[in-house]
Amino acid sequence: MPEDKRSSGSDDPKLVRRCLRGDRKAFETIVLKYQQPMLNYVSRMVREREMALDVSQEVFLRAYAALPSYRSQYKFSTWLFRIASNYLIDHWRKKKITAISLDQPLDDTEDGCTLQVADETASIILEMERKELRLRLEKAMDRLPVHLKELFVWRHINGMSYEEMAEIKKLPVGTVKNRVFQAKEMMRGLLEEMP
């Protein structure tokens, strides 16, 4: 998995065992390790910075409380992302809101997710072009149905494999591949439609 780019998860079961023995520091290590990929995912799903932080925090709290149910034969990351995915589904169901309004204008104000760019060498024009493409991409992503958007984010932003996504969603790999294909083609269509 790129960037999100998680480090090896081989020591996760050890950290979980330490947590279950009452070592809270071990859970802090887990939070520090997964906060970036978790927030990358959640922020793209809820599109409001404060809400993304609240949701991610709640996901970590739920994961902590559910640690006894974690089985070390599974990847910790997929277990954690399943909790996040289920939480988001419940959250939207209860609040009866969609991930984002289809017509909501995209802006770069404080309320939106602040996306940091560190490319000082790029020329101003190139930077503007990149920014424009990013904005268009974010806008197109927001128009995807939630179940496709989630897979698109996992695949292209979190860099997950099809197998990992299939494990999280408890779906066959073929189904996941097919849905990611749909998401990508829908994204392309939406981007082409944009003025």
Next chain:
Amino acid sequence: MSCPSVDRLYDDLDGALTGAEKEAVERHLQSCESCRRARAVRGRIAGAAADLPPFEVPPDFAAGVMAGIAALPVPAAKKLHPGLVWTAAAAAAAGAGIGLGMILAGAGTAAWLSRIGPAFGAQLRNAAAFAAKGGKLLFLGGKIILGVSRGVLEFLRSTAEILGPDGRAVLIGGTLVILISGGVFLRRRLPVSERTHEK
């Protein structure tokens, strides 16, 4: 080669094609402007998505989570059922005993089994004799219970004959009254919470 499917173009971008497959697609792309454009567009979108900057995590995010966790109890690991633990311990002890026996015998499994054969046979005979005695005891117990039951029935029959029809009616009525009174008495003695709520 005819134009590859869009799916295959994505596989190419994902690096999921084998050497020969990739070579075939590349060869086709050299001569097909339409497929070249199709792949370029899809590659650009995938690249831009992967290039999206990460969420800026506040430096105190983990501390905030840990503050929330401080209020929670330490999650307890699921404990094994005590019976299961004892069974596993007994099985392990038996295994260890057998292993020790084998080591002490100083031979392989077959030799060890043949050596303990006579002793094992004697134990088996003892166990069979013990089981036979137990069975006999159970049979005798059953016979005694049957005899007592017959005696009770005989007593009731003779009593009924002595009492006659009226006496039997009085006896049955009296028994019912005693049973109902007992039930009512017990119900009153029970605490309120243990009573069934009729409303």
